Amino acid sequence: MELFSDYTLRVVALGSGVLGAAAGALGSFAYLRRQSLVGDALSHAALPGIAVAFLLTGSKAPLTIMLGAALAGWLATLAVGLVVRRSRVPYDSALGMSLAVFFGIGLVLLTVIQKRPDAAQAGLESFLFGQAASLLREDVVAMSALGAACLLLLGLLWKEFKLLSFDSEFASSLGRSVGRLDGLFTLLLVIAVVIGLRTVGVVLMSAMVVAPAAAARQLTDRLAPMVALATAIGVFSGVTGAVLSSLIPRLPTGPTIVLVLSSVVAISLVFAPRRGLLWRWISLGRLAPSAALDPVLMHLYALAQQHPGEPDHGHGIAVLRTMSPAGVDLDQVLENLRSRGLVERVDEGLWAPTAIGRREAERHLASQNETAS
């Protein structure tokens, strides 16, 4: 492709791709652990670390900067943990506080740097909004090395992280140190965030961590495909964003990447098979996940529950009639349910809920329990 003969574009696209991969992969686990906003907090909290690294070493070498950013981010997560454990301040407040306070400290340090004679602070500010165009080969090399290390560790510790995310108590009961695993995961996440700061900037990093996972989750029900998809979506968005931004004038890279990502999320939300909104609308005639469900469906569902493992075990209309109030035209109701894909006639006069019908019934029950509690 001619496009990629442009050196800058190659560098930027590669950097964006690496960022997309690392953020997408690790973001999947953050997403599943309900830690999606940690990426946001980490990226803001990195600022003082970047400033201190520069103040102490006078160097803007990528690894030095990233190390400072990582340390600051790490400190921020420790602070959040401490506040949540030892006081009644809720988690989201602790997160927001550390995000903003650390960032404020970073701003103060930035102005300190600004006043120095060697006002090379301009380079540091690129971390705020991302300045992918300023990426150099040495940056991308560092990013790729770190990104690869992250992914490798993720692969090696796959089952540990899966266990940690799904059932940390069970992990404890098996003798795994949950504290250490959690710390390790946070470390990898910090690295993934730090990799991306130069490219998309502080504010948008949150999306890089969350969005690929959110999109991928709509498309699959298994973990490995989800992480793989998230990684792919991350790479795709990164590279596409970089390319688009170089083709269209005055289109900054970071926001372009995020918009590409957001579009992917929107598309997957609408078009995903089985989970997607379009699918829901076609098969159920509405967009909301559950409304008042037809009692006949609920009866059929309850009957079917008596025969687990036999999805085709049907029940006759006579049984349904005893469960329904008088005057209900069962034939019509069943026909309506059938046309919506919620029930099927398994044999002469015998009905059973379909998989979709079962899931709708369960969702309805679950939402009823929620409003009741």
Place this chain on the structure above:
Amino acid sequence: MARESSPALEVEDLTVAYSEQPVLWDIDLVVPTGDTMAIVGPNGAGKSTLIKAAMGLIPAVAGEVRVFGRPFAKGRGEIAYVPQRASLEWDFPTDVLDVVTMGTYGSLGWFRRPGAGERDRARAALEEVAMGAFERRPIAQLSGGQQQRVLLARALVQQAPILMLDEPFQGVDAPTERAIVAVLDRLSDEGKTVVVVHHDLQTVPEYFDSVLLLNVRAIDAGPVAEVFTEENLRLTFGGRVGVLAQIAAAESGG
């Protein structure tokens, strides 16, 4: 102390407290090998806490736990744990077989992956709980009873001599209850030790050999026939116990 002659589980002076408020006071408990024991008590009595503290999942202020005569730290691998299913996030992207296979992670080291052998063991466990047909089902689509059976299978696959279950019968349908009871029977036949936090007093005499009556402290523990009396139930639950008293009276009398 030789392993064979020691009881499966010994709890001594176990005390758990949150901000100096005791949740478990000085619990002594002996669970003989091969026993199937129920832990019953009112809400807030510390039943789940007892299991979790015995498993080292929450810290104890005092006391110790021994597994087959050895200190808990050495014997933890002998216990398989089935948590309350409400404590899990079931919207996780994985299937039934995968969850059950997680039970084998304890025997695999840090970097090893589960292989065909582990998955076969998982399948066998699924068959035991009558969920063999649901191998590939995403867990987000499971009903409550199915979830419970999957968690039980996950513990079975560990093939541990002791199992601790936290309210496995809570809110499950009849087929699931039957399946769980069948598993408990089989485990008992094989000489395994099972401890179950149980909420349904009516079924205690039918399902269990012995019972621990718990209300922050141990009221009494022992074979159901001896211990499951109206007097003890009143001490545990407070006030008039009514229907339960009739059951208990029938049990101790009969």
Place this chain on the structure above:
Amino acid sequence: MTAELEILVIAMVTAVAAALPGAYLVLRRTAMVSDAISHAILPGIVVAFFLTEDLNSPLLLIAAAATGVLTVVLIEALIRSRLIPEDASIGIVFPALFSIGVILISRAASDVHLDTDSVLLGELAFAPFHRLTVAGVDLGPAALWSMGTILVLNVGLILLAWKELKLATVDSSLAALLGFQPVVVHYGLMTMVSVTAVGAFDAVGSILVVALMIAPPATAYLLAERLAPMVVVAAVVAAVGAALGWAFALALDVSIAGSIAAASGLLFAAAFLMAPRRGLLAQARRRQGQRLDFAVRMLVVHLFHHEGTPEASEECRVAGLHRHLGWSESWTRRVVGKAAELELVERNGEQVLPTADGRRLADDAVIGFGA
């Protein structure tokens, strides 16, 4: 007023104006929404600016409020679809909106006096230079007027809707039951947050609005037990933090907004450590005192349990006690000593036995719990 003093006043007014809605965000556990809104209002501001070419136009406030509400609507639509959890919904919506804003700025024209730096960071130092002149009369810095108005509005709304806000925050189902429209309260609060955010972004930038909306209320949360005192303390802490930050920034000639955020964080840290009831130090002191009492109770209960049992002689020997209870020898001795001092136990040679008082205490101790 000198420029410095004007900055101080603007800073304090902004801080208090932000802390007021922030208190409710913290209590409702939706603190991160402030982060989302303060970033997501950018496109609204940009569009309004394109239309009016005036940074101080009230249209900006309206546009920002509308975009803020839109943000919340979008987030909640995602949550209601049950396809994406709450935290992820927030993390997806606001970067998308922010990106749109940044792209609009870049594409529009580079002579637009609205660069992303000032959006994110603000610069209080310039505030005195934008003056509000009406009919040729200099009425003071424009930022003071806009933030002052917002402050008054926020105070007014909170006072007016005090009951509704309180109920909707604490128990939204009860609120609905009583006819108090928690949804209206909810969107009203979000509008307040949006308006405050846009008013403040010129002075302190959007990220520091987040600091002001969360840190002082969180500090107050550790210091107050009821809602009214909490809101008042939040306002006071916000003002103090603004003043401290201002002084620090002036002395060292650094970013004022950043200093204020840092000062607010410092005040929170101080409360975290030293709050009279909920601070770490207070907790530790309480635990120290309670530990000995609790241990004495544990000792007596333990002796009571094992009294008269075959293991009694083993369990109740001083030498054996520390092993059975898992305590260190010195701690055991101390506890036994204290218990003997309180005449709850007595020594009988090697053994420690409960006295009649001790037995009563033990009996009471366990009977209290549920049975």
